Amino acid sequence: xxxxxxxxxxxxxxxxxxxxxxxxxxxxxxxxxxxxxxxxxxxxxxxxxxxxxxxxxxxxxxxxxxxxxxxxxxxxxxxxxxxxxxxxxxxxxxxxxxxxxxxxxxxxxxxxxxxxxxxxxxxxxxxxxxxxxxxxxxxxxxxxxxxxxxxxxxxxxxxxxxxxxxxxxxxxxxxxxxxxxxxxxxxxxxxxxxxxxxxxxxxxxxxxxxxxxxxxxxxxxxxxxxxxxxxxxxxxxxxxxxxxxxxxxxxxxxxxxxxxxxxxxxxxxxxxxxxxxxxxxxxxxxxxxxxxxxxxxxxx
Amino acid sequence: xxxxxxxxxxxxxxxxxxxxxxxxxxxxxxxxxxxxxxxxxxxxxxxxxxxxxxxxxxxxxxxxxxxxxxxxxxxxxxxxxxxxxxxxxxxxxxxxxxxxxxxxxxxxxxxxxxxxxxxxxxxxxxxxxxxxxxxxxxxxxxxxxxxxxxxxxxxxxxxxxxxxxxxxxxxxxxxxxxxxxxxxxxxxxxxxxxxxxxxxxxxxxxxxxxxxxxxxxxxxxxxxxxxxxxxxxxxxxxxxxxxxxxxxxxxxxxxxxxxxxxxx
Numbered sequence: 001x002x003x004x005x006x007x008x009x010x011x012x013x014x015x016x017x018x019x020x021x022x023x024x025x026x027x028x029x030x031x032x033x034x035x036x037x038x039x040x041x042x043x044x045x046x047x048x049x050x051x052x053x054x055x056x057x058x059x060x061x062x063x064x065x066x067x068x069x070x071x072x073x074x075x076x077x078x079x080x081x082x083x084x085x086x087x088x089x090x091x092x093x094x095x096x097x098x099x100x101x102x103x104x105x106x107x108x109x110x111x112x113x114x115x116x117x118x119x120x121x122x123x124x125x126x127x128x129x130x131x132x133x134x135x136x137x138x139x140x141x142x143x144x145x146x147x148x149x150x151x152x153x154x155x156x157x158x159x160x161x162x163x164x165x166x167x168x169x170x171x172x173x174x175x176x177x178x179x180x181x182x183x184x185x186x187x188x189x190x191x192x193x194x195x196x197x198x199x200x201x202x203x204x205x206x207x208x209x210x211x212x213x214x215x216x217x218x219x220x221x222x223x224x225x226x227x228x229x230x231x232x233x234x235x236x237x238x239x240x241x242x243x244x245x246x247x248x249x250x251x252x253x254x255x256x257x258x259x260x261x262x263x264x265x266x267x268x269x270x271x272x273x274x275x276x277x278x279x280x281x282x283x284x285x286x287x288x289x290x291x292x293x294x295x296x297x298x299x300x
Numbered sequence: 301x302x303x304x305x306x307x308x309x310x311x312x313x314x315x316x317x318x319x320x321x322x323x324x325x326x327x328x329x330x331x332x333x334x335x336x337x338x339x340x341x342x343x344x345x346x347x348x349x350x351x352x353x354x355x356x357x358x359x360x361x362x363x364x365x366x367x368x369x370x371x372x373x374x375x376x377x378x379x380x381x382x383x384x385x386x387x388x389x390x391x392x393x394x395x396x397x398x399x400x401x402x403x404x405x406x407x408x409x410x411x412x413x414x415x416x417x418x419x420x421x422x423x424x425x426x427x428x429x430x431x432x433x434x435x436x437x438x439x440x441x442x443x444x445x446x447x448x449x450x451x452x453x454x455x456x457x458x459x460x461x462x463x464x465x466x467x468x469x470x471x472x473x474x475x476x477x478x479x480x481x482x483x484x485x486x487x488x489x490x491x492x493x494x495x496x497x498x499x500x501x502x503x504x505x506x507x508x509x510x511x512x513x514x515x516x517x518x519x520x521x522x523x524x525x526x527x528x529x530x531x532x533x534x535x536x537x538x539x540x541x542x543x544x545x546x547x548x549x550x551x552x553x554x555x556x557x558x559x560x561x562x563x564x
Contacts, residue, residue, distance in 0.1 A: 014564065048407075048563070051410075051411045052410075053407060053410060053411065053562075053563040054562040054563060054564055055562060072415055073413040073414050073415045073418075074413065075413075076411060076412065076413040076414075077413035079411075081411045083404075083407050083408055083411065085404055085407075086404075086408070087403055087404030087405045087407070087408060088405065088408060089405055091313075092303070096303055099302060099303055099304075100303040100304075100309060101412055103302075103303065103304040103305060104305075104306075104412045104413055104414045105412070105413055106413075
C-alpha cells in the first residue's frame with residue numbers, strides 16, 4: 001500500500017526566507033505521526049504544501065499517491081484538514097457550515113458530523129462567531145473528521161480545547177487510525193500529542209531534526225521515581241547506578257531521575273525495606289528541548 | 301437557505317446588502333424622476349447655460365436635452381447608475397477572494413474538495429446574479445416612475461440603457477476579482493479597480509472636450525457603455541461585444557492568477 005504522505009527534499013522559500021528546507025518523511029496508513037516544533041519551525045508551511053494551498057520551491061510531495069496540485073479537488077475529498085489559524089464563516093451556524101462543506105463533498109448526510117459534535121460537546125445551532133475559541137476549534141475538528149477521510153492533517157487541533165475535549169479528541173483520532181486513516185498531528189507541545197502518536201517528527205528552523213518512534217523518544221526521557229523506605233537511607237548508597245541521573249534523599253524518601261530502564265535503581269532499592277514506589281510519567285519536554293536547541297535558535 | 305454550493309453561499313452572504321442596495325437605488329430613481337414635472341420647462345434653459353466642460357463631464361452633448369430621455373441620461377445614466385453598479389461590484393468583488401483571504405476563511409474553503417477555478421467562477425456568477433437583482437429592481441422602479449411622472453421614454457430604451465450599465469458593472473466586477481486574485485489584499489484590489497474606473501470615465505469624458513484625445517475614446521469602458529447612446533438608440537453589438545469580451549478576458553486572467561498563486 002502506498003504511503004499516505006511522502007515528502008522528499010521538500011523545500012519552500014518565501015523570498016530570502018527558507019521556511020522549509022530539505023524535509024523528507026512519510027506517514028503510513030493507520031499511523032499517527034506527531035509533527036512537532038516551536039512556532040515558526042515550518043510545520044504549517046509543510047502542511048499547507050500537502051493541501052496545495054502553497055506550492056513547493058523544491059523537492060516533491062505525494063499525498064495518497066498523488067501530487068497535491070494534480071490531485072486537485074478529487075484528492076482533497078479524501079483528506080480531512082484542520083488549519084492552524086482556523087478561521088470559519090462566523091455568521092454561519094455550525095450546522096450551516098457543515099451542510100456547506102458536506103455539499104462541496106457531494107454528501108448531504110450530517111449524521112456522522114452530529115455524532116462527533118455531540119461527543120465533543122459543541123452546539124451546532126449557534127453562529128460560529130458567538131462560540132468560544134475552544135468551541136470553534138471543535139467545529140473545525142468535526143468538519144475534518146466527519147467524512148471519514150483516508151488522511152487527517154491536523155495543525156495544532158487541540159489549541160483552546162479543554163482537557164475533557166482533548167481526551168475525546170485523542171480517542172476520535174485513535175479510532176480513525178484504527179480504521180486505517182493516516183494522521184499527521186502538529187503541535188508545539190509534546191505533552192499534547194505524546195499519548196496518541198506512534199512516531200514523532202521534530203522540526204527546527206525549517207529542517208527535520210529527527211523522526212523516530214515515540215517509544216524510542218520515551219526511552220531517552222527522564223522519569224522521576226519516588227521510593228519511600230521503612231527507615232532513613234543515605235544518598236551515597238544509590239550513587240553511580242546505571243540510568244540514574246540524579247538522587248535526592250530526605251529522611252526515608254528517595255527521589256531519583258532515571259533515563260530509560262529503572263532496573264538498576266530497583267535492584268539497589270531491594271536491599272532495603274520498601275514501603276511504596278511511585279513512578280511519574282516521563283517528562284519529555286527535556287528531551288524535546290534538546291532537539292529544539294537553545295532558545296536563541298527559535299525563529300521569530 | 302441550504303448552502304449547497306459556493307454560488308448559493310455567495311448569494312446568501314450578500315442577501316441583506318442586496319435588499320438595501322435595491323431599496324437605495326430605487327428611492328434615488330423615484331426621487332430623481334419625481335421632480336421632472338416641475339422642472340421640465342426650466343431644464344432646457346438650465347442645460348443650455350451649462351458650460352461645455354460640465355456637460356462633457358456628465359457625458360452629454362448639446363441638443364435635445366430638454367427631452368425626458370435627456371433628463372434621465374444626465375441625472376441617472378451618465379454617472380449615478382454606473383457609479384452605483386460599479387461600486388457594488390468593487391465592494392463585493394474585493395470581498396470575494398481578497399477579503400476572504402484576509403479573514404483567513406479562504407484557506408478553509410480551498411482545502412475543501414472544490415477547485416480554485418470553480419470557487420472563483422461560482423463566486424463571480426454569484427456576484428453577477430446579485431447585480432442582476434439590483435439592476436432589475438432599478439429598471440422596474442424606473443419604468444414605473446417614468447409612467448407615473450410622465451416621462452416619455454420607451455421601455456425597450458430603458459431596458460437597453462440598464463443592460464448596458466449592468467454589463468459595465470460586470471466588467472468592473474471582473475477587474476476587481478482579477479486585482480484581488482493577483483494581490484490578495486482587499487483594499488488594494490478595490491483601489492486598483494476604482495482607479496481603473498475613474499481613469500476610464502475621465503478618458504471617455506475628456507475625449508469629448510480635447511480633440512487630441514478623441515481617438516483614444518474607444519479604449520474606455522465608459523465609451524463602450526454609453527458611446528452608442530443606448531437610452532435613445534438601443535444596444536449596439538460592437539459596444540456590447542467589447543464589454544463582454546473585456547469581462548471574459550479579465551475573468552480568464554483572474555482564474556489563471558488564482559490557480560497559480562501561493563495562498564500565503
